[in-house]
Amino acid sequence: MTPPLLVAEGISKRFGALTALTGINLEVRAGEVLALLGDNGAGKSTFVKVLAGAHPATDGTLRMDGVPVAFSSPQDAANAGIATIYQELALSENLSIAENVFLGRELVWQVAGVPFLRRRAMQERVADLLHELDAHISDPDAPVGSLSGGQRQAVAICRALNLNARLIIMDEPTAALAVAETRKVLQLIRRLSGRGCAVVLISHNLSDVFEVADRMVVFRRGRKVAERTRAGTDHEEVVSLITGAHPDVRALEQQQS
Amino acid sequence: MRRLNQYARAFGRRELTLAGASVVAIIVFATTSPYFATADNLATVLRNSTELLLVSLGMTLLLAMGSIDVSVGMVLGLAAIAVGRLLQAEIDPLLAALAGPLAGAALGLITGLVVVFANIPAIVATLGLLGVYRAAIFLALGGGWLSGLPTGLTTLLSSKLAGIPVAALVVAGAYGAVWAALRRTPYGPHLLAIGQSEDAARLAGITVRRTRVATFVLSGVLSGLAATFYVGTYRNVEMTIGSTLALDAIAAVVLGGTSILGGRCSLLGTALGVLLLRLLQNGLLMSGVPSLWQTVVTGVLLLTVLGLERVGSFMPSVRRAGRSV
Numbered sequence A: 001m002t003p004p005l006l007v008a009e010g011i012s013k014r015f016g017a018l019t020a021l022t023g024i025n026l027e028v029r030a031g032e033v034l035a036l037l038g039d040n041g042a043g044k045s046t047f048v049k050v051l052a053g054a055h056p057a058t059d060g061t062l063r064m065d066g067v068p069v070a071f072s073s074p075q076d077a078a079n080a081g082i083a084t085i086y087q088e089l090a091l092s093e094n095l096s097i098a099e100n101v102f103l104g105r106e107l108v109w110q111v112a113g114v115p116f117l118r119r120r121a122m123q124e125r126v127a128d129l130l131h132e133l134d135a136h137i138s139d140p141d142a143p144v145g146s147l148s149g150g151q152r153q154a155v156a157i158c159r160a161l162n163l164n165a166r167l168i169i170m171d172e173p174t175a176a177l178a179v180a181e182t183r184k185v186l187q188l189i190r191r192l193s194g195r196g197c198a199v200v201l202i203s204h205n206l207s208d209v210f211e212v213a214d215r216m217v218v219f220r221r222g223r224k225v226a227e228r229t230r231a232g233t234d235h236e237e238v239v240s241l242i243t244g245a246h247p248d249v250r251a252l253e254q255q256q257s
Numbered sequence B: 001m002r003r004l005n006q007y008a009r010a011f012g013r014r015e016l017t018l019a020g021a022s023v024v025a026i027i028v029f030a031t032t033s034p035y036f037a038t039a040d041n042l043a044t045v046l047r048n049s050t051e052l053l054l055v056s057l058g059m060t061l062l063l064a065m066g067s068i069d070v071s072v073g074m075v076l077g078l079a080a081i082a083v084g085r086l087l088q089a090e091i092d093p094l095l096a097a098l099a100g101p102l103a104g105a106a107l108g109l110i111t112g113l114v115v116v117f118a119n120i121p122a123i124v125a126t127l128g129l130l131g132v133y134r135a136a137i138f139l140a141l142g143g144g145w146l147s148g149l150p151t152g153l154t155t156l157l158s159s160k161l162a163g164i165p166v167a168a169l170v171v172a173g174a175y176g177a178v179w180a181a182l183r184r185t186p187y188g189p190h191l192l193a194i195g196q197s198e199d200a201a202r203l204a205g206i207t208v209r210r211t212r213v214a215t216f217v218l219s220g221v222l223s224g225l226a227a228t229f230y231v232g233t234y235r236n237v238e239m240t241i242g243s244t245l246a247l248d249a250i251a252a253v254v255l256g257g258t259s260i261l262g263g264r265c266s267l268l269g270t271a272l273g274v275l276l277l278r279l280l281q282n283g284l285l286m287s288g289v290p291s292l293w294q295t296v297v298t299g300v301l302l303l304t305v306l307g308l309e310r311v312g313s314f315m316p317s318v319r320r321a322g323r324s325v
């Protein structure tokens, strides 16, 4: 059997005196949608920032395809195939969709050492990606500033795919979106996993999570307290895991204190 | 409200507004001074715009990047001294001409390194450098002027190629080259992305520091090139050289529709902004207004445009006007 795409072993993260994460063990397999759940401040964002190379872990190891990796920057993680779509979207509003998708990785041809943009090739590639994601955006030259929140998510996803991401991290991608836009983003997530791309999704919206996630992991106070497959759980149980009312979580927390 | 929006949209077409304003200014000043609307005088306005056109081109890039340089006048001054001294040493005028942009590049590099690596806000860092450069000008001139410089450079720069003045060719070449760099190479999107958000640009993998330093160097080259034309035209370098240049350049660039907050620029707008500014300054002078009022007019113009943009930024139609290069 091939090793999982990504394995986290004993990941801990301290900010000075504050312990944000304690001994997180977790696996992400290719093509699955994994949801991270938990109350505010549970450590979800901190954990994905460790995966994305934005924070170094205080302790623990990450393996990709079974090989230990250490990311010192988001750039490192991106080169290894992990792309993050940030809670505060990092797109340039005044640039076009195509320019955003290729920003920092433009296709060029050199003439006497001067890199000239291959605009046509970039536009075509972006048009293909948008079509493949069924994103309902027709003009790769439109400025991102004119797009809706959901369309911006699609652009960010195109960017990640274009960088050959094999794992896309989305931290509350639908938090600021209206219902119709949320549906589109959820479709995008399904389509990503259909392409064999793994998605780690953070969301407070359980009905969204139940719609797209294959597996769910629950964080409480910096620890992983439960892991469930979608088929093996229901709404109610997940809520009790998050709030700590579930007997398993109680037992675990009693044992720790 | 709808009315207001319509005005806002018309204001978004900045280049048209500027061209219209220039025509109005010409008509108004033609009535206040019989000498204003003559071919000779309008040619003088164009001629007097050469240095500001070049310096403002660099300033456009800096503002688009979310930076600024208030020391450009002193850079022009120091580069002019370099050119002047070489002319005094009877060196080949072509070499002296090249010394301008070269000195400008060196000073731009210093400015860029200070701003980027000391991580000081550009306006503060360049204000400090302005003081340093001004002292350097004072020391280099030793309290006197460079005057009565040899005519070789003047002859060179006032010549024509295929009937077109060298100054026009150089200005057009500079604007063309910068336009191509912005539209046809990764430099354009990188610059605007940095202007929009430095952090986002860094996350995207852009070499932010290198791009920022390079832009200061480019702006220095343009100011140095302006210095060459300055010396060629006036054949002297005085102590107060370049003292109002930064204000003029920033006013012209902002007038032209480049965002003072970065992320958006218009080269055509900058060129039109320079021409309008120079027209107004010349017109006032021709109408007998003391030259002290020139900087007042420039300053008020700058503040008015920034004030109007503040109002406009609450209107989505303006914010979405997007970028033009």
Ligand SMILES: Nc1ncnc2c1ncn2[C@@H]1O[C@H](COP(=O)(O)OP(=O)(O)OP(=O)(O)O)[C@@H](O)[C@H]1O
Pocket: A015, A018, A019, A020, A038, A039, A040, A041, A042, A043, A044, A045, A046, A047
């Ligand atoms: N850069 C930081 N410096 C210090 N403390 C931090 C930092 N980032 C996060 N924390 C702390 O770590 C803990 C976990 O925060 P985190 O943002 O990971 O929670 P979260 O699960 O994403 O919550 P939410 O659902 O509200 O987004 C919190 O107590 C938070 O205050």
Ligand SMILES: [Mg+2]
Pocket: A044, A045, A046, A171
């Ligand atoms: Mg969070």
